[in-house]
Amino acid sequence: MSAVTELGYMTIGVKGLSRWKDFAAEILGLEVVDEGGPGRCYLRMDSWHHRLILEEDGSDDMKSAGLRVAGPEEFAGMRKVLTEAGVKHAVCSRAQAEDRHVLELLTLEDPNGNPLEIFHGPHVQFSKPFYPGRRMYGRFETGTGGMGHCIMRNRDLDATYRFYRLLGMRGGIEYKIPTPDGNTLEALFMHCNDRDHTFAFGLGGNKRINHLMIQVDNIDDVHYTYELVQQRKIPIGVTLGKHSNDHQYSFYFLNPSGWLIEYGWGARPATHQSEYYQEDFYGHQYQPNVVNPNWEAVDLPSAAE
Numbered sequence: 001m002s003a004v005t006e007l008g009y010m011t012i013g014v015k016g017l018s019r020w021k022d023f024a025a026e027i028l029g030l031e032v033v034d035e036g037g038p039g040r041c042y043l044r045m046d047s048w049h050h051r052l053i054l055e056e057d058g059s060d061d062m063k064s065a066g067l068r069v070a071g072p073e074e075f076a077g078m079r080k081v082l083t084e085a086g087v088k089h090a091v092c093s094r095a096q097a098e099d100r101h102v103l104e105l106l107t108l109e110d111p112n113g114n115p116l117e118i119f120h121g122p123h124v125q126f127s128k129p130f131y132p133g134r135r136m137y138g139r140f141e142t143g144t145g146g147m148g149h150c151i152m153r154n155r156d157l158d159a160t161y162r163f164y165r166l167l168g169m170r171g172g173i174e175y176k177i178p179t180p181d182g183n184t185l186e187a188l189f190m191h192c193n194d195r196d197h198t199f200a201f202g203l204g205g206n207k208r209i210n211h212l213m214i215q216v217d218n219i220d221d222v223h224y225t226y227e228l229v230q231q232r233k234i235p236i237g238v239t240l241g242k243h244s245n246d247h248q249y250s251f252y253f254l255n256p257s258g259w260l261i262e263y264g265w266g267a268r269p270a271t272h273q274s275e276y277y278q279e280d281f282y283g284h285q286y287q288p289n290v291v292n293p294n295w296e297a298v299d300l301p302s303a304a305e
Contacts (some may be wrong), residue, residue, distance in 0.1 A: 002077030003168020004067040006146030007049050007198045012058030012256045018121035019256045020054055025133025026258035027228055032133060045140040046130050049101045049123040051147040052230045062209040066117045075104050075120045085166055096253055114152045114208050134297040138218030145195035151210035153226050154201035157188045164199065171197065174245045189245060194269040196246030211252060218267045222249060235290040241283020
Protein backbone atom coordinates (compact mmCIF):
# COMPACT_ATOMS: atom_id res chain seq x y z
CA MET A 1 0.00 0.00 0.00
CA SER A 2 1.29 3.47 -0.88
CA ALA A 3 1.44 5.73 2.14
CA VAL A 4 2.93 9.07 3.08
CA THR A 5 5.94 8.79 5.38
CA GLU A 6 6.53 12.27 6.80
CA LEU A 7 5.80 15.98 6.71
CA GLY A 8 8.80 16.94 4.61
CA TYR A 9 8.41 20.67 4.14
CA MET A 10 5.99 23.56 4.28
CA THR A 11 5.48 26.70 2.20
CA ILE A 12 4.34 29.81 4.06
CA GLY A 13 3.04 33.03 2.56
CA VAL A 14 4.17 36.06 4.56
CA LYS A 15 3.50 39.78 4.62
CA GLY A 16 6.96 40.86 5.85
CA LEU A 17 9.78 38.67 4.56
CA SER A 18 12.62 40.55 6.24
CA ARG A 19 10.93 40.39 9.65
CA TRP A 20 10.24 36.66 9.17
CA LYS A 21 13.88 36.00 8.22
CA ASP A 22 15.07 37.72 11.38
CA PHE A 23 12.54 35.77 13.45
CA ALA A 24 13.54 32.45 11.86
CA ALA A 25 17.25 32.97 12.49
CA GLU A 26 17.37 34.93 15.75
CA ILE A 27 14.47 33.28 17.60
CA LEU A 28 13.94 29.83 16.07
CA GLY A 29 17.60 29.13 15.24
CA LEU A 30 16.87 28.13 11.64
CA GLU A 31 19.35 28.69 8.80
CA VAL A 32 18.16 31.29 6.28
CA VAL A 33 19.15 30.63 2.66
CA ASP A 34 18.53 33.46 0.20
CA GLU A 35 17.82 31.58 -3.01
CA GLY A 36 14.94 31.58 -5.46
CA GLY A 37 14.78 35.26 -6.35
CA PRO A 38 13.27 38.33 -4.69
CA GLY A 39 10.42 37.87 -2.26
CA ARG A 40 11.43 34.33 -1.39
CA CYS A 41 13.85 32.41 0.82
CA TYR A 42 14.42 28.93 2.23
CA LEU A 43 14.82 27.86 5.86
CA ARG A 44 16.97 24.84 6.79
CA MET A 45 16.90 22.80 9.99
CA ASP A 46 19.00 19.79 8.94
CA SER A 47 20.75 18.43 5.82
CA TRP A 48 17.72 18.92 3.53
CA HIS A 49 17.89 21.78 1.05
CA HIS A 50 14.99 23.31 2.98
CA ARG A 51 12.22 22.50 5.39
CA LEU A 52 10.36 25.79 5.00
CA ILE A 53 9.83 28.10 2.04
CA LEU A 54 8.88 31.71 2.75
CA GLU A 55 7.12 33.62 -0.02
CA GLU A 56 6.20 37.28 0.35
CA ASP A 57 2.60 37.40 -0.86
CA GLY A 58 0.76 39.08 2.02
CA SER A 59 -1.31 36.04 3.02
CA ASP A 60 0.38 35.31 6.38
CA ASP A 61 -0.79 31.71 6.11
CA MET A 62 0.30 28.23 5.09
CA LYS A 63 0.37 27.80 1.29
CA SER A 64 1.16 24.08 1.19
CA ALA A 65 2.28 21.16 3.32
CA GLY A 66 4.59 18.67 1.58
CA LEU A 67 4.04 14.99 2.38
CA ARG A 68 6.71 12.49 1.34
CA VAL A 69 6.30 9.01 -0.12
CA ALA A 70 9.20 6.58 -0.26
CA GLY A 71 9.99 6.52 -3.99
CA PRO A 72 8.73 6.46 -7.58
CA GLU A 73 6.73 3.24 -7.17
CA GLU A 74 4.94 4.63 -4.12
CA PHE A 75 4.36 7.92 -5.93
CA ALA A 76 2.72 6.06 -8.81
CA GLY A 77 0.75 3.99 -6.31
CA MET A 78 -0.49 7.12 -4.56
CA ARG A 79 -1.65 8.56 -7.88
CA LYS A 80 -3.63 5.36 -8.45
CA VAL A 81 -5.15 5.47 -4.96
CA LEU A 82 -6.25 9.08 -5.40
CA THR A 83 -7.65 8.46 -8.88
CA GLU A 84 -9.64 5.40 -7.81
CA ALA A 85 -11.02 7.29 -4.81
CA GLY A 86 -12.09 10.20 -7.00
CA VAL A 87 -9.80 12.69 -5.25
CA LYS A 88 -8.96 15.58 -7.53
CA HIS A 89 -5.21 16.10 -7.93
CA ALA A 90 -2.69 17.44 -10.42
CA VAL A 91 0.69 15.95 -11.32
CA CYS A 92 3.21 18.77 -11.56
CA SER A 93 5.71 19.43 -14.31
CA ARG A 94 9.41 18.70 -14.01
CA ALA A 95 10.03 22.43 -13.60
CA GLN A 96 7.53 22.63 -10.73
CA ALA A 97 9.18 19.65 -9.03
CA GLU A 98 12.60 21.22 -9.46
CA ASP A 99 11.28 24.43 -7.92
CA ARG A 100 10.43 22.40 -4.81
CA HIS A 101 13.79 20.55 -5.00
CA VAL A 102 12.12 17.13 -5.33
CA LEU A 103 12.04 14.46 -8.04
CA GLU A 104 8.26 14.22 -8.54
CA LEU A 105 5.36 16.24 -7.20
CA LEU A 106 1.57 16.34 -7.19
CA THR A 107 -0.86 18.78 -5.62
CA LEU A 108 -4.28 18.35 -4.02
CA GLU A 109 -6.50 19.61 -1.19
CA ASP A 110 -7.88 17.82 1.84
CA PRO A 111 -11.63 18.01 2.66
CA ASN A 112 -10.98 21.17 4.67
CA GLY A 113 -9.46 23.06 1.75
CA ASN A 114 -5.94 22.74 3.12
CA PRO A 115 -3.42 22.63 0.22
CA LEU A 116 -1.15 19.59 0.17
CA GLU A 117 1.76 18.43 -1.98
CA ILE A 118 2.86 14.81 -2.26
CA PHE A 119 6.42 14.19 -3.39
CA HIS A 120 9.35 11.85 -3.37
CA GLY A 121 13.08 12.40 -3.70
CA PRO A 122 13.94 15.52 -1.67
CA HIS A 123 17.20 17.36 -2.35
CA VAL A 124 19.52 16.42 0.53
CA GLN A 125 22.80 18.28 1.04
CA PHE A 126 25.13 16.27 3.26
CA SER A 127 27.98 18.38 1.87
CA LYS A 128 26.41 21.49 3.44
CA PRO A 129 26.20 21.04 7.23
CA PHE A 130 23.31 22.79 8.93
CA TYR A 131 24.40 26.17 10.32
CA PRO A 132 21.96 27.55 12.93
CA GLY A 133 20.95 31.18 12.80
CA ARG A 134 21.90 31.70 16.45
CA ARG A 135 23.50 29.79 19.30
CA MET A 136 22.03 26.36 20.07
CA TYR A 137 22.91 23.67 22.61
CA GLY A 138 21.77 20.89 20.27
CA ARG A 139 20.03 20.43 16.95
CA PHE A 140 16.53 19.90 15.57
CA GLU A 141 14.82 16.51 15.74
CA THR A 142 13.83 15.47 12.21
CA GLY A 143 15.00 12.12 10.80
CA THR A 144 12.25 9.57 10.27
CA GLY A 145 9.77 11.81 12.11
CA GLY A 146 9.93 14.54 9.48
CA MET A 147 10.19 18.28 10.12
CA GLY A 148 7.58 18.38 12.88
CA HIS A 149 3.80 18.57 13.13
CA CYS A 150 1.05 21.10 12.59
CA ILE A 151 -2.59 21.65 13.47
CA MET A 152 -4.66 22.67 10.47
CA ARG A 153 -8.12 24.02 9.70
CA ASN A 154 -10.98 21.56 10.13
CA ARG A 155 -14.52 21.45 8.77
CA ASP A 156 -15.53 17.80 9.27
CA LEU A 157 -13.54 15.42 11.50
CA ASP A 158 -15.08 12.28 9.97
CA ALA A 159 -14.28 13.32 6.39
CA THR A 160 -10.81 14.39 7.47
CA TYR A 161 -10.16 11.02 9.10
CA ARG A 162 -11.27 9.11 5.99
CA PHE A 163 -9.11 11.27 3.71
CA TYR A 164 -5.92 10.86 5.71
CA ARG A 165 -6.52 7.13 6.12
CA LEU A 166 -6.56 7.08 2.30
CA LEU A 167 -3.06 8.59 2.40
CA GLY A 168 -1.94 5.81 4.73
CA MET A 169 -2.05 7.67 8.03
CA ARG A 170 -3.41 6.28 11.28
CA GLY A 171 -4.89 7.97 14.32
CA GLY A 172 -8.08 9.13 15.94
CA ILE A 173 -9.51 11.37 18.64
CA GLU A 174 -6.83 11.90 21.29
CA TYR A 175 -8.30 14.80 23.29
CA LYS A 176 -11.87 15.20 24.60
CA ILE A 177 -11.65 18.47 26.50
CA PRO A 178 -14.59 19.69 28.62
CA THR A 179 -15.49 23.31 27.83
CA PRO A 180 -17.03 25.90 30.20
CA ASP A 181 -20.36 25.75 28.35
CA GLY A 182 -20.74 22.05 29.16
CA ASN A 183 -19.74 20.73 25.74
CA THR A 184 -16.67 18.73 24.75
CA LEU A 185 -13.94 19.81 22.34
CA GLU A 186 -12.63 16.85 20.33
CA ALA A 187 -9.27 16.93 18.53
CA LEU A 188 -8.21 14.42 15.85
CA PHE A 189 -4.53 13.42 15.53
CA MET A 190 -3.04 11.50 12.59
CA HIS A 191 0.45 9.99 12.32
CA CYS A 192 2.49 8.30 9.59
CA ASN A 193 5.81 7.50 11.30
CA ASP A 194 7.32 7.34 14.78
CA ARG A 195 6.32 10.94 15.58
CA ASP A 196 3.16 10.87 17.70
CA HIS A 197 1.31 12.98 15.14
CA THR A 198 2.03 14.76 11.89
CA PHE A 199 -1.32 16.53 11.50
CA ALA A 200 -4.07 17.38 13.95
CA PHE A 201 -7.51 18.92 13.54
CA GLY A 202 -10.29 20.32 15.67
CA LEU A 203 -8.82 23.44 17.29
CA GLY A 204 -9.68 27.03 16.48
CA GLY A 205 -8.39 29.68 14.11
CA ASN A 206 -9.51 31.26 10.88
CA LYS A 207 -6.29 30.53 9.01
CA ARG A 208 -5.35 27.23 7.41
CA ILE A 209 -2.75 26.64 10.12
CA ASN A 210 -3.15 26.86 13.88
CA HIS A 211 0.47 26.11 14.78
CA LEU A 212 3.66 24.47 13.58
CA MET A 213 5.73 22.43 16.02
CA ILE A 214 9.50 22.12 15.68
CA GLN A 215 11.42 19.90 18.08
CA VAL A 216 14.94 20.12 19.49
CA ASP A 217 17.07 17.34 20.96
CA ASN A 218 18.22 19.29 24.03
CA ILE A 219 15.87 20.66 26.69
CA ASP A 220 18.23 23.58 27.27
CA ASP A 221 17.28 24.94 23.85
CA VAL A 222 13.62 25.16 24.89
CA HIS A 223 14.51 27.30 27.88
CA TYR A 224 17.05 29.32 25.90
CA THR A 225 14.36 30.07 23.32
CA TYR A 226 11.83 30.85 26.06
CA GLU A 227 14.18 33.50 27.43
CA LEU A 228 14.80 34.93 23.95
CA VAL A 229 11.07 35.20 23.36
CA GLN A 230 10.61 37.00 26.67
CA GLN A 231 13.55 39.34 26.07
CA ARG A 232 12.18 40.32 22.67
CA LYS A 233 8.69 40.76 24.17
CA ILE A 234 7.17 38.30 21.70
CA PRO A 235 3.66 37.28 22.84
CA ILE A 236 3.48 33.81 24.40
CA GLY A 237 0.22 32.06 23.53
CA VAL A 238 0.60 28.89 25.63
CA THR A 239 2.97 28.62 28.58
CA LEU A 240 5.57 25.92 29.22
CA GLY A 241 4.04 22.52 29.84
CA LYS A 242 3.93 18.83 28.88
CA HIS A 243 1.37 17.20 26.58
CA SER A 244 -0.38 13.96 27.50
CA ASN A 245 -0.44 12.48 24.00
CA ASP A 246 3.14 12.94 22.73
CA HIS A 247 4.72 13.79 26.14
CA GLN A 248 6.35 16.83 24.55
CA TYR A 249 7.66 19.59 26.82
CA SER A 250 7.03 22.84 24.98
CA PHE A 251 5.60 26.33 24.78
CA TYR A 252 3.85 28.32 22.04
CA PHE A 253 4.50 31.87 20.83
CA LEU A 254 3.35 34.10 18.00
CA ASN A 255 5.29 34.38 14.76
CA PRO A 256 5.22 37.52 12.57
CA SER A 257 2.19 36.16 10.66
CA GLY A 258 0.07 35.94 13.80
CA TRP A 259 -0.24 32.17 14.22
CA LEU A 260 1.75 30.00 16.63
CA ILE A 261 5.08 28.22 16.73
CA GLU A 262 5.39 25.37 19.23
CA TYR A 263 9.00 24.85 20.36
CA GLY A 264 9.41 21.46 22.02
CA TRP A 265 11.62 18.70 23.37
CA GLY A 266 11.34 15.13 24.64
CA ALA A 267 8.38 13.68 22.74
CA ARG A 268 7.75 9.95 22.99
CA PRO A 269 7.26 7.85 19.84
CA ALA A 270 3.78 7.11 18.52
CA THR A 271 2.07 4.36 20.52
CA HIS A 272 0.14 3.11 17.43
CA GLN A 273 -2.73 2.35 19.82
CA SER A 274 -5.68 4.58 20.64
CA GLU A 275 -5.96 6.55 23.87
CA TYR A 276 -7.68 9.80 24.80
CA TYR A 277 -7.02 12.51 27.36
CA GLN A 278 -8.91 15.39 28.96
CA GLU A 279 -5.92 17.47 30.02
CA ASP A 280 -2.13 17.70 29.80
CA PHE A 281 0.43 16.59 32.39
CA TYR A 282 0.93 20.16 33.61
CA GLY A 283 1.34 23.72 32.41
CA HIS A 284 0.34 24.74 28.86
CA GLN A 285 -1.85 27.54 30.13
CA TYR A 286 -3.73 29.16 27.25
CA GLN A 287 -3.33 32.92 27.09
CA PRO A 288 -6.65 34.20 25.63
CA ASN A 289 -5.48 37.83 25.61
CA VAL A 290 -2.68 36.86 23.21
CA VAL A 291 -4.28 34.24 20.96
CA ASN A 292 -7.32 35.97 19.53
CA PRO A 293 -9.98 34.23 17.39
CA ASN A 294 -8.87 36.00 14.22
CA TRP A 295 -5.18 35.04 14.54
CA GLU A 296 -4.23 38.51 13.38
CA ALA A 297 -0.67 39.23 12.23
CA VAL A 298 1.41 41.11 14.79
CA ASP A 299 4.38 43.42 14.42
CA LEU A 300 6.99 41.66 16.56
CA PRO A 301 9.59 43.81 18.31
CA SER A 302 12.99 43.91 16.64
CA ALA A 303 16.26 43.28 18.50
CA ALA A 304 16.76 47.05 18.80
CA GLU A 305 13.40 47.50 20.46
